[in-house]
Amino acid sequence: xxxxxxxxxxxxxxxxxxxxxxxxxxxxxxxxxxxxxxxxxxxxxxxxxxxxxxxxxxxxxxxxxxxxxxxxxxxxxxxxxxxxxxxxxxxxxxxxxxxxxxxxxxxxxxxxxxxxxxxxxxxxxxxxxxxxxxxxxxxxxxxxxxxxxxxxxxxxxxxxxxxxxxxxxxxxxxxxxxxxxxxxxxxxxxxxxxxxxxxxxxxxxxxxxxxxxxxxxxxxxxxxxxxxxxxxxxxxxxxxxxxxxxxxxxxxxxxxxxxxxxxxxxxxx
Amino acid sequence: xxxxxxxxxxxxxxxxxxxxxxxxxxxxxxxxxxxxxxxxxxxxxxxxxxxxxxxxxxxxxxxxxxxxxxxxxxxxxxxxxxxxxxxxxxxxxxxxxxxxxxxxxxxxxxxxxxxxxxxxxxxxxxxxxxxxxxxxxxxxxxxxxxxxxxxxxxxxxxxxxxxxxxxxxxxxxxxxxxxxxxxxxxxxxxxxxxxxxxxxxxxxxxxxxxxxxxxxxxxxxxxxxxxxxxxxxxxxxxxxxxxxxxxxxxxxxxxxxxxxxxxxxxxxxxxxxxxxxxxxxxxxxxxxxx
Numbered sequence: 387x388x389x390x391x392x393x394x395x396x397x398x399x400x401x402x403x404x405x406x407x408x409x410x411x412x413x414x415x416x417x418x419x420x421x422x423x424x425x426x427x428x429x430x431x432x433x434x435x436x437x438x439x440x441x442x443x444x445x446x447x448x449x450x451x452x453x454x455x456x457x458x459x460x461x462x463x464x465x466x467x468x469x470x471x472x473x474x475x476x477x478x479x480x481x482x483x484x485x486x487x488x489x490x491x492x493x494x495x496x497x498x499x500x501x502x503x504x505x506x507x508x509x510x511x512x513x514x515x516x517x518x519x520x521x522x523x524x525x526x527x528x529x530x531x532x533x534x535x536x537x538x539x540x541x542x543x544x545x546x547x548x549x550x551x552x553x554x555x556x557x558x559x560x561x562x563x564x565x566x567x568x569x570x571x572x573x574x575x576x577x578x579x580x581x582x583x584x585x586x587x588x589x590x591x592x593x594x595x596x597x598x599x600x601x602x603x604x605x606x607x608x609x610x611x612x613x614x615x616x617x618x619x620x621x622x623x624x625x626x627x628x629x630x631x632x633x634x635x636x637x638x639x640x641x642x643x644x645x646x647x648x649x650x651x652x653x654x655x
Numbered sequence: 656x657x658x659x660x661x662x663x664x665x666x667x668x669x670x671x672x673x674x675x676x677x678x679x680x681x682x683x684x685x686x687x688x689x690x691x692x693x694x695x696x697x698x699x700x701x702x703x704x705x706x707x708x709x710x711x712x713x714x715x716x717x718x719x720x721x722x723x724x725x726x727x728x729x730x731x732x733x734x735x736x737x738x739x740x741x742x743x744x745x746x747x748x749x750x751x752x753x754x755x756x757x758x759x760x761x762x763x764x765x766x767x768x769x770x771x772x773x774x775x776x777x778x779x780x781x782x783x784x785x786x787x788x789x790x791x792x793x794x795x796x797x798x799x800x801x802x803x804x805x806x807x808x809x810x811x812x813x814x815x816x817x818x819x820x821x822x823x824x825x826x827x828x829x830x831x832x833x834x835x836x837x838x839x840x841x842x843x844x845x846x847x848x849x850x851x852x853x854x855x856x857x858x859x860x861x862x863x864x865x866x867x868x869x870x871x872x873x874x875x876x877x878x879x880x881x882x883x884x885x886x887x888x889x890x891x892x893x894x895x896x897x898x899x900x901x902x903x904x905x906x907x908x909x910x911x912x913x914x915x916x917x918x919x920x921x922x923x924x925x926x927x928x929x930x931x932x933x934x935x936x937x938x939x940x941x942x943x944x945x
Contacts, residue, residue, distance in 0.1 A: 499872075501892030501900050506910060509920050511891040515845060515876035522846035523853060538829075539841060539872045539891070546842050560829050560838040560869075570831050584834050585750055594749065596835055642846050643807060645839035646749070646800035652769075653744025653804070 391555070393581035393590075397563060399555040400534045404607045408450035408493030408533050409435060414614040415621070416441055416448055422479055424471075428508060431472030433463035433496070434544075436479045441491065442622065447483035449476050449544060451496040466535075467500035470513035473543050477517050483526055489629060490528040491621070492544045497562065499540030514543040521546035522642065525635050527628035529621065531601070532556045548637050549624040550596070552588040554603040558596070559586035596645065599624070664742065694718055712927050719864065719884050719927055723766070724773040724790035727823055731786065731931050732777035740774040740785075741808055746801035746833065755832040758794070768793050770801040771826070774809040776818070780935040782942055785813040788823040791865075795827035798870050802830070803840025806874055807847035810858075814850065819857040819938055824875040828868015841873035848877045857941045859934065862889050862912065862921070876920070880937060882930070883912035883921045 391399070399405070412419065416439035424430040436449035452459075453466030476492075483490045499510050521528070530547030536558030552558060559566075563580040567573055570580075585591070588600040601620045604612045631637050691700040697716035710730055711720040722730070728737060745763075748756050763769060771793035775786050787809045789796040798806075806822065813820040829837035852858055860878030862871075864887035872891050883889060890910035898905055908914050915921045925933045 499891060501896045503897060503901055503905065503909070506890050506892065506897065507918055509876075509918065511871035511889075512876045512920055514841075514872040514891065515874070518842055518845035518873055519849040519852075519877055522842070522849050538838060539869055542838055542841060543872075546846075558835060560831060560834050566831055583750060583752060586835065591835060594836060596839060639846050639850060642839065642842040645843050646803065646833075646836040649747045649749045649800045649833070649836060650804055651745050651747055653741035653808075 392578075393557075393584070393587050394563075394578040396555045396587050397557050397581050399607070400557045402607055403453075405534055406608070406610050406613055407453060407455075408495050409452055410610060411493050411531075411533065411614070411617055412439070412448055412450050414610065415618055416446075419448070422482075423475070425474035425478060427471070427474055429471045431463075431469045431475060432459070433466055433468045433500075434472035434476055436476060438488070441625070444489070445486075446489045446491055447479050448491050448493075449479055450493045451541075451544065453495065464500045464502075466496045467498055468496065468540060468543075469500050469502070469505045470508045470510050473499075473513035473517050476544055477513075477520055480517075480520065480524055480528075484524050487526060489526055489625060490524070490547075491625070492528075492530045492547065494530060494532050494536060494541050494544050495534030495556075496537050496540050497535050498537035499543070514539050517543040518546060522639055523635050524638070525633075527625070527631060527634045528638070529624050529628060531617070531621070532558050532597070537562060546638060546642060548628040548631060548634050548641065549598045551599050551601050551620055551624060552591060552597045553601050554588055556588060557586040558588075558591055559584050595648070664739070695720070710927055717885065717926075719886065721791050721825065721864065722927075723792065724768065724788040724823075727788045728773065728775060728777070728786060730927075731779060731821075731934065732775070733779060733781065736777035738776050740776060740812060741805055743769060744801055744805055744808075745769045746799045748832075749800070749836050750832065750834045752832045762793050766790070766792050770805065771796045771798070771830075772802045772805050774805045776812070776816075779931070779938060782935070782938045783816075783818050784938065785809050785816070785818050785820045786823070787820070789825040789870075791825045791827075794830060794832075796825045796870075797827050797830035797837070798840050798844075798873075799830035799833035799837050800840060803837075803843045806840075806844045810844075810847040810851040810856075814854050814856055817856070819859065819941060820848075820851060821859045821861065821934060822874060822878075823861045823863055824866040824870055825863045826866060826868070826870035826875075828870055838869065841869045844874040845877060848874050852877070852879065857938075859937060861925075861930070861934075862915075863887050865889070867891065867893055881921050882923050882925045882933065883915065884930070885912055885924055885926055887912045889915050889921075 419439040421437040530545040567580040694713040696718040699715040862883040
């Protein structure tokens with residue numbers, strides 16, 4: 387996509403319902419998908435779909451967020467906002483991938499973790515925290531792809547990959563621009579300004595060292611075939627690279643320990 | 656040579672702590688009653704001396720007012736053992752956010768804090784520990800790059816020296832002004848804690864009012880043992896956001912320490928007056944000495 391877009395335009399694109407979903411990549415790029423459901427503790431969250439599949443013949447564990455396509459699915463999945471059960475299911479699948487030596491691939495498009503009463507009761511904070519800790523020490527290679535909205539801790543809880551890729555018009559941020567404007571300026575009408583200030587586009591995040599590569603997007607939103615081809619090439623390249631890592635856990639720990647290093651002053655090491 | 660300065664600095668801070676010690680949580684503003692300070696919860700007039708004696712706990716209703724990081728350290732560490740880690744480490748302004756640098760500088764000169772967390776070593780009842788204490792006066796105790804880095808370094812230091820780690824959380828969450836890099840500190844701190852715990856280290860997390868957002872969803876919830884001060888607000892999403900989402904009022908006591916304990920996320924709710932002895936007991940239970 388050659389046109390220069392504003393950050394606010396990219397936020398709109400990232401949220402566009404016509405945009406291919408993580409599940410489209412799952413079904414387009416993987417074969418032999420076997421879905422595994424439930425967290426073995428409380429229930430099965432429909433906003434996260436995961437299981438075993440083959441990627442170019444190799445067994446992998448794939449985990450996707452899911453917003454749903456029909457109204458009923460939207461409601462079931464809280465429009466792609468996972469409950470603690472979703473994160474715990476993801477953790478269960480990741481630990482199983484580790485046990486059987488399968489690489490992990492995640493596709494993330496979520497406005498954030500669901501801010502509901504029951505979600506809090508069942509430990510949303512705990513579920514996310516445990517995922518972060520566990521992802522840092524997984525001994526298998528892990529590639530994460532931010533496909534649309536990378537909303538805060540709810541997105542990070544599935545995205546601590548050895549490589550983090552991001553679609554050209556995806557966004558990834560500490561909070562929604564709406565929330566940002568209303569918290570910092572007490573003025574939710576300044577959303578556009580927030581989009582610019584927050585540095586949430588793929589280009590911004592590449593410069594900040596938060597992601598590793600931008601996956602280009604064709605101009606047409608619905609052009610699934612072209613998108614799949616581009617995604618396939620990027621994913622193959624990065625998966626091949628991380629599979630060769632001697633110690634993926636250590637690589638991940640060092641990668642995330644360095645986040646923001648350039649923005650520290652003082653304090654000897 | 657630098658060791659000498661470090662010792663001097665520690666000594667100076669120690670003296671300053673003793674002098675200011677466990678004063679009222681906030682310096683009195685002009686026009687405030689010089690002797691009495693009303694409890695913000697029950698409205699009872701409590702003498703400043705009593706606030707000092709109870710370290711900020713209302714003798715009438717039991718409200719636990721916030722403590723500054725240095726006051727908290729003073730209530731916990733053996734006298735003369737305090738040594739601050741990375742005292743000069745601060746953050747910068749990655750988003751060039753309007754007014755952020757000035758605000759941080761102003762808070763620094765008003766509070767003496769370089770950042771929203773103070774990390775230190777010292778002893779408690781003779782047992783060496785690494786402590787990290789957050790201070791909500793500094794931008795709501797929010798976690799930006801510097802806070803994440805200080806927590807991670809404290810965990811690495813504890814791992815290297817094989818010492819227990821105790822963190823007192825008080826934070827509204829990730830620091831908005833540093834954007835996505837603040838979010839990444841959740842990953843950084845969780846990874847550092849995980850590595851520390853896998854090496855056999857003991858991590859005790861103490862949740863105080865408030866512990867929410869990105870801090871609750873990272874290192875705060877990863878304790879081998881999790882303690883909370885009474886009635887502290889603890890949760891991922893803020894109560895207002897939840898009310899807006901579900902369109903109804905939240906029940907009384909929702910997301911308070913006691914609620915979290917009831918739902919299985921907190922080992923014990925410990926009043927401030929018993930915090931030190933509880934921690935000492937837990938440290939002794941994990942200590943190799945008999």
